[in-house]
Amino acid sequence: MRWPAPISPRRSPLLLFGLLVALYTTPGAFSLRLVTLDTIEIFATHEWFVKPTVVFRCNGENKTYLPDVKEADTLYTFKGEESWQPLTELPENKCKRCGLFEEDVFKDDVFDEWEMCSSDFKDGKYTRFKENQFNATFLCPNCTASTGDHGNREPSSELETKKASIAVIIIVSVLASVLVIIALFVGYKYWQKKKRERDQARFLKLFEEGDDLEDELGLSNEL
Ligand SMILES: *[C@@H]1O[C@H](CO)[C@@H](O)[C@H](O)[C@H]1NC(C)=O
Ligand SMILES: *[C@@H]1O[C@H](CO)[C@@H](O)[C@H](O)[C@H]1NC(C)=O
Numbered sequence: 001m002r003w004p005a006p007i008s009p010r011r012s013p014l015l016l017f018g019l020l021v022a023l024y025t026t027p028g029a030f031s032l033r034l035v036t037l038d039t040i041e042i043f044a045t046h047e048w049f050v051k052p053t054v055v056f057r058c059n060g061e062n063k064t065y066l067p068d069v070k071e072a073d074t075l076y077t078f079k080g081e082e083s084w085q086p087l088t089e090l091p092e093n094k095c096k097r098c099g100l101f102e103e104d105v106f107k108d109d110v111f112d113e114w115e116m117c118s119s120d121f122k123d124g125k126y127t128r129f130k131e132n133q134f135n136a137t138f139l140c141p142n143c144t145a146s147t148g149d150h151g152n153r154e155p156s157s158e159l160e161t162k163k164a165s166i167a168v169i170i171i172v173s174v175l176a177s178v179l180v181i182i183a184l185f186v187g188y189k190y191w192q193k194k195k196r197e198r199d200q201a202r203f204l205k206l207f208e209e210g211d212d213l214e215d216e217l218g219l220s221n222e223l
Contacts, residue, residue: 031142031160033118034086038125040066040136041075046102046109055108058088058098058116065103080139090118090143100134118143118157 037056045052054069064084069076078085090096099113112130120126121143129135142157 031157033090033092033140033142033157035088035090035116035138035140035143036080036086037066037078038080038137038139039075039077040069040134042069042072042111042134043132045072046104053103054111055101055103056087056098057101058096061088063101063103064088087138088116090116090140092118092144100136 040054042052042054051070054066055063056066057063064087066076066084080086088096088098095115095117097113098116100111101108102111111133112128114128116126116138118140121138121140124139124141124143126138126140126143127135128138142160144157
């Protein structure tokens, strides 16, 4: 028996499109690793007479001015929504060389310069401390390393990846079931049609045989 193709060409682009939409809307599948400044305290300034201008910069990127940070030995806390946030975005498996500087007309003074990596974030938090210079905490909820999920913190990316893959598995199984159901339905309809045709053919044959019989009967009547 010849089976019809399970999906008609008209239907398959729609299914593909649906799968893509499902992938793109899966939470966490494409989340950005945005780094924000949580707290900062500077212990010294390099300027003697004017208020310092503190900037954060990663190699090859623009400077981010921290306009509020003016006094030494004062803890500044941020909400992460300030106009100059986020500071930067981290790639998945690569570090960025970033630093804190004090802007100077001639050459910026360096508080510290280091490799910032997603794997340094524990529970989405990373503290950078340099003696006599500064103590800063950075947040990156989607960065990889995690030691568990604590209540109000956003879920770590590891957890999110797991959730995303489970979502993909569910979507794929649902799509597969739908395909199987469509295939079965099409197959059943096809079988029904064939059966009807076969029945019709048998009926017609019977009818013709009946005609022959009638002819014979007619012939015998005439006699
Ligand atoms: C850096 O700043 C320049 C000028 O303000 C802007 O045109 C450019 O898009 C910025 N680049 C990034 C990566 O933000
Ligand atoms: C740095 O700042 C964080 C947050 O304010 C604090 O928990 C930590 O103890 C500080 N570390 C040092 C060495 O001062």
